[in-house]
Amino acid sequence: MPHKRNQFWNFLLSFIPGAGQMYQGFLRKGTSIMSIFFAEILLAGIVNIDWLLLGLPVIWAYSFFDSINTNSLPDEEFARLQDKHLFADSSQEFKIPKGKFRIPAAAALILMGIYVLLENIAYMLRSFFGYSYSWWFMDLVFDYLPRFAFAAAVIIAGLYLIKGKKIQIDNDDTYNQEKDIL
Helix, strand or coil: CCCCCCCCHHHCCCCCCCHHHHHHCCCEEEHHHHHHHHHHHHHHHHHHHHHHHHHHHHHHHHCHHHHHHHCCCCCCHHHCCCCCCCCCCCCCCCCCCCCCHHHHHHHHHHHHHHCCCCCCCHHHHHHHHHCCCHHHHHHHHHHHHHHHHHHHHHHHHHHHHHHHHHHHHHHHHHHHHHHCCC
């Protein structure tokens, strides 16, 4: 069970997203916050979209004030807190789903790794041979293509969420109609 820690060290560690939570013993929550923070930096770097970094102050502020407020709770309230991941249900263990998203997620990770590898090779060749206007294709592939791919992924995710909500509403309507018949 987590226990309250020294307020000075908690304050200092709270400046690193997730570290204050880890210091207090909330390892799942701390690693969730830290993973989200650095994943956002990684994503912004890969797709080369700087405005994605605008979410970093929000994540940092949440982490900082959550750590400070949690450590300031009375002992009985602090003892009731549970260590859980931010986006996982407390009744389930945090693990990679084995359903229909596992293969697309694996393919996306492999493609992302190949892309980063090719990008580094291309930029090494560019610096070795020098930059000229004949490298416009590399600019297209390594600068603009990731932005279009990211935009398409966001649109597809939004459409999927809308579709999922419609299916849920349809299932609820079917359930209510069956309930009315009985």
